[in-house]
Amino acid sequence: xxxxxxxxxxxxxxxxxxxxxxxxxxxxxxxxxxxxxxxxxxxxxxxxxxxxxxxxxxxxxxxxxxxxxxxxxxxxxxxxxxxxxxxxxxxxxxxxxxxxxxxxxxxxxxxxxxxxxxxxxxxxxxxxxxxxxxxxxxxxxxxxxxxxxxxxxxxxxxxxxxxxxxxxxxxxxxxxxxxxxxxxxxxxxxxxxxxxxxxxxxxxxxxxxxxxxxxxxxxxxxxxxxxxxxxxxxxxxxxxxxxxxxxxxxxxxxxxxxxxxxxxxxxxxxxxxxxxxxxxxxxxxxxxxxxxxxxxxxxxxxxxxxxxxxxxxxxxxxxxxxxxxxxxxxxxxxxxxxxxxxxxxxxxxxxxxxxxxxxxxxxxxxxxxxxxxxx
Amino acid sequence: xxxxxxxxxxxxxxxxxxxxxxxxxxxxxxxxxxxxxxxxxxxxxxxxxxxxxxxxxxxxxxxxxxxxxxxxxxxxxxxxxxxxxxxxxxxxxxxxxxxxxxxxxxxxxxxxxxxxxxxxxxxxxxxxxxxxxxxxxxxxxxxxxxxxxxxxxxxxxxxxxxxxxxxxxxxxxxxxxxxxxxxxxxxxxxxxxxxxxxxxxxxxxxxxxxxxxxxxxxxxxxxxxxxxxxxxxxxxxxxxxxxxxxxxxxxxxxxxxxxxxxxxxxxxxxxxxxxxxxxxxxxxxxxxxxxxxxxxxxxxxxxxxxxxxxxxxxxxxxxxxxxxxxxxxxxxxxxxxxxxxxxxxxxxxxxxxxxxxxxxxxxxxxxxxxxxxxx
Numbered sequence: 001x002x003x004x005x006x007x008x009x010x011x012x013x014x015x016x017x018x019x020x021x022x023x024x025x026x027x028x029x030x031x032x033x034x035x036x037x038x039x040x041x042x043x044x045x046x047x048x049x050x051x052x053x054x055x056x057x058x059x060x061x062x063x064x065x066x067x068x069x070x071x072x073x074x075x076x077x078x079x080x081x082x083x084x085x086x087x088x089x090x091x092x093x094x095x096x097x098x099x100x101x102x103x104x105x106x107x108x109x110x111x112x113x114x115x116x117x118x119x120x121x122x123x124x125x126x127x128x129x130x131x132x133x134x135x136x137x138x139x140x141x142x143x144x145x146x147x148x149x150x151x152x153x154x155x156x157x158x159x160x161x162x163x164x165x166x167x168x169x170x171x172x173x174x175x176x177x178x179x180x181x182x183x184x185x186x187x188x189x190x191x192x193x194x195x196x197x198x199x200x201x202x203x204x205x206x207x208x209x210x211x212x213x214x215x216x217x218x219x220x221x222x223x224x225x226x227x228x229x230x231x232x233x234x235x236x237x238x239x240x241x242x243x244x245x246x247x248x249x250x251x252x253x254x255x256x257x258x259x260x261x262x263x264x265x266x267x268x269x270x271x272x273x274x275x276x277x278x279x280x281x282x283x284x285x286x287x288x289x290x291x292x293x294x295x296x297x298x299x300x301x302x303x304x305x306x307x308x309x310x311x312x313x314x315x316x317x318x319x320x321x322x323x324x325x326x327x328x329x330x331x332x333x334x335x336x337x338x339x340x341x342x343x344x345x346x347x348x349x350x351x352x353x354x355x356x357x358x359x360x361x362x363x364x365x366x367x368x369x370x371x372x373x374x375x
Numbered sequence: 376x377x378x379x380x381x382x383x384x385x386x387x388x389x390x391x392x393x394x395x396x397x398x399x400x401x402x403x404x405x406x407x408x409x410x411x412x413x414x415x416x417x418x419x420x421x422x423x424x425x426x427x428x429x430x431x432x433x434x435x436x437x438x439x440x441x442x443x444x445x446x447x448x449x450x451x452x453x454x455x456x457x458x459x460x461x462x463x464x465x466x467x468x469x470x471x472x473x474x475x476x477x478x479x480x481x482x483x484x485x486x487x488x489x490x491x492x493x494x495x496x497x498x499x500x501x502x503x504x505x506x507x508x509x510x511x512x513x514x515x516x517x518x519x520x521x522x523x524x525x526x527x528x529x530x531x532x533x534x535x536x537x538x539x540x541x542x543x544x545x546x547x548x549x550x551x552x553x554x555x556x557x558x559x560x561x562x563x564x565x566x567x568x569x570x571x572x573x574x575x576x577x578x579x580x581x582x583x584x585x586x587x588x589x590x591x592x593x594x595x596x597x598x599x600x601x602x603x604x605x606x607x608x609x610x611x612x613x614x615x616x617x618x619x620x621x622x623x624x625x626x627x628x629x630x631x632x633x634x635x636x637x638x639x640x641x642x643x644x645x646x647x648x649x650x651x652x653x654x655x656x657x658x659x660x661x662x663x664x665x666x667x668x669x670x671x672x673x674x675x676x677x678x679x680x681x682x683x684x685x686x687x688x689x690x691x692x693x694x695x696x697x698x699x700x701x702x703x704x705x706x707x708x709x710x711x712x713x714x715x716x717x718x719x720x721x722x723x724x725x726x727x728x729x730x731x732x733x734x735x736x737x738x739x740x741x742x743x744x745x746x747x748x749x750x
Contacts, residue, residue, distance in 0.1 A: 020395015048423030
C-alpha cells in the first residue's frame with residue numbers, strides 16, 4: 001500500500017439501491033448543518049441557524065493580518081487589509097443563500113456527498129464593498145474573461161489537493177445586477193468563522209459554491225478557469241463522462257414552516273382539526289417569485305397562497321401564507337414556487353450525478369388528530 | 376388506520392446489523408449539529424459552532440413577555456420577567472456542555488436516535504442568576520425532594536406528548552458546587568434561539584439533557600419526578616425492560632483537533648513527515664481532568680501529553696498538546712483523558728440501549744505522505 005492522496009480520497013460515486021447513509025456522509029452532516037425549518041419564520045436568519053457548508057476545515061484567521069490581493073490582468077495590483085476595505089463606501093444586501101446540493105439525499109440513486117434533505121438555506125444581511133468598485137480601481141485589462149476567487153480553506157477532494165477556488169464570468173464580476181460583494185459583515189457583526197471570517201464573496205442569486213469564503217485572492221484571467229470546483233464539481237452531468245452544464249443561479253423553491261408540533265424521531269407533524277395557518281418562504285435566483293401554491297394531497301391539487309411582495313429585498317426570500325382547513329387523517333403538505341420567468345418546481349426528481357440544483361417539492365407528513373380518538 | 380399519535384411516534388429501537396443511517400436519523404443530523412472539530416482550537420466556542428440538540432421545535436419567544444414561574448413546595452410563588460431576573464446579582468461561568476448521546480452512531484448495534492459521532496460538545500460563558508438564590512427567595516418547604524424544570528418546547532416522543540421536562544435532586548438544585556444557573560446570556564449576548572432564548576438552565580458538569588432550554592417553569596416537588604425524559608429516556612439500560620441508572624454527570628473525554636488538512640468526503644487527515652503538533656481539549660463533569668495521553672497506533676501505545684491546568688475554569692475543558700514525530704504511512708490518532716477520581720476512557724465501546732454517556736476514545740485516521748511519492 002502506498003502513502004498517496006488517492007488512498008484517502010476516492011472518486012465520486014452513487015449509493016447502491018438499498019444503501020443507507022454512510023458514516024462518511026454522516027460525518028459531513030454532523031459538522032455542516034441546515035436551517036431548522038421552524039427558523040424560516042425569521043425574515044433574517046439568526047446567527048447559528050443559517051445553513052453552513054465547509055468543504056475542508058474552517059481556517060483560523062485574524063482580521064489584523066488578513067490581506068486580500070487583487071491581481072492578474074489588471075493595471076494596478078491591489079493588496080488590501082480589512083480596515084482598508086472598510087474605508088470604501090459600504091453596501092448592505094439581504095440575500096437568500098442556498099447550497100447547490102440541497103435536496104441531494106432525497107435523490108434516487110443518491111450521489112454520495114454532503115447529504116442535504118431540504119434545509120440548506122438561510123437569509124442574511126451582508127455588508128461589504130461592491131466587487132466592481134475594486135475591479136475599477138485595479139483597472140481590468142483588455143482580453144480579460146473571468147475572475148478567479150481563492151479561499152484559505154485547503155484540502156483534498158476526489159484526489160485533487162486544492163485551495164477552494166471558483167470563478168465568475170467577467171460580465172458578472174463587473175455587473176451591478178446582482179451586485180457582487182466582498183463582504184466583511186453578516187447581520188451587522190463581523191463574519192462568524194464558519195461564514196468566511198474575515199472576508200467572503202457574496203453573489204446574490206447564485207448557489208452557495210460561488211460565495212467563496214475566507215477570501216484571500218482575486219485574479220483576473222484571460223482564459224477560462226479550469227480548476228476542480230469549476231470544471232469537475234458543480235456541473236450538471238447525467239453520466240460520468242458528461243461534460244455537463246455549470247451550476248450557476250438558484251432554481252425556485254418554496255419551503256413550509258412545518259405546522260403543529262413534531263414527533264422527535266420521525267419529525268412527522270401533529271395538528272388539530274380546524275384552520276391551520278401554513279406559512280413559509282419562497283425564493284428564486286433567476287427572477288422574482290411571483291406565485292406560491294400549496295397542496296395537502298401529495299401534489300394532486302394545488303391552491304394559490306398569499307405571497308408577500310412588499311419587502312423590496314430583491315435577493316431575499318418572500319413570505320407566503322395559506323389558511324388550511326385541516327381534517328382528521330394523514331396528509332402530505334407541499335408548497336411550490338414559480339418565478340417571473342416561469343421557472344417552477346418539479347414533482348418528479350430532477351436528477352444529476354452531483355445532486356445539484358434539485359428543487360423537487362418538499363413533502364411534510366402531517367397527522368391531523370381525530371378529536372374523538374383518545375391517544 | 377387510526378389517527379393517533381402512535382401512528383407517527385414509534386418505540387425506541389436498535390438498528391439492524393447492516394442497517395445504514397436512516398433518513399429519519401439524517402433529518403435529525405441535518406437540523407442539529409456538532410462542533411466542527413477544528414473549532415476545538417477556541418477556548419470559548421464562537422456562536423454557531425457550539426453543538427445544538429433540540430428535541431422538538433425551537434419555540435418562538437419574546438423576552439418582554441416571557442415569564443418564569445417558580446412554584447410547588449415553596450412558601451412564596453415567584454413569577455419573574457427577564458428584566459426582573461437581571462436585577463439579581465449575576466454570575467458568569469465558563470462551562471463545557473456535551474450531549475448525553477455523543478458517540479451514539481459509533482455503537483454496534485446502533486440505537487436509532489440523533490446520530491452523533493464524537494462532536495456533540497462546546498464551551499460557552501453562561502451568565503445568569505444562581506438557582507439557589509431564587510429557591511431561597513421562594514423558600515423551599517420541608518419534605519421537598521426534587522425540582523422539576525419545564526421548557527416551552529412541545530412534541531411527541533415514543534408516543535408520549537410532552538413539554539420537555541427534567542428534574543434535579545433538591546441537593547443539587549440548592550448547591551453551589553456546581554453552581555446551577557438560570558441563564559439569560561451566552562458569551563455576553565442574549566441566548567440565541569437554539570440555545571434557549573430567553574432563559575435556560577445551566578448545570579455545570581451534567582450532560583446536556585439537564586440544561587433545560589426555553590425555561591418557563593420551576594416546580595419544587597415532594598415526590599420524585601417520573602416524566603418521560605427522567606424515567607423513560609436518559610437511562611443506562613442494557614435491555615428494554617431494564618430499569619437502568621439515570622444519566623447524570625459527564626464522563627471524561629479528550630478530543631483531538633484533527634491535524635493537517637482533510638479529504639472532503641472521508642475526512643481522513645493528510646500530514647507531512649516531521650513534527651506535527653497534536654492539540655485538543657479534555658473535560659470531565661465528575662472531577663478535574665488530570666492527564667491526557669495520545670496514541671498513533673490504534674491505542675496500543677500511549678504517551679503523556681502536556682495538559683494545561685492553568686485556566687481556573689473548573690467546568691471548562693482543558694487544552695493539551697503533544698509533539699508527534701510523524702513518519703510516512705497510515706496512522707490512527709487517539710487521545711484519552713483521565714480525571715482526578717480515576718475515571719478514564721474505554722477502548723471498547725461502553726454500550727447501552729440509549730447510547731448514552733459513551734466516551735469511547737476518538738479515532739482520527741491520518742495519512743502521512745511519503746515525500747518521495749508524487750501523488
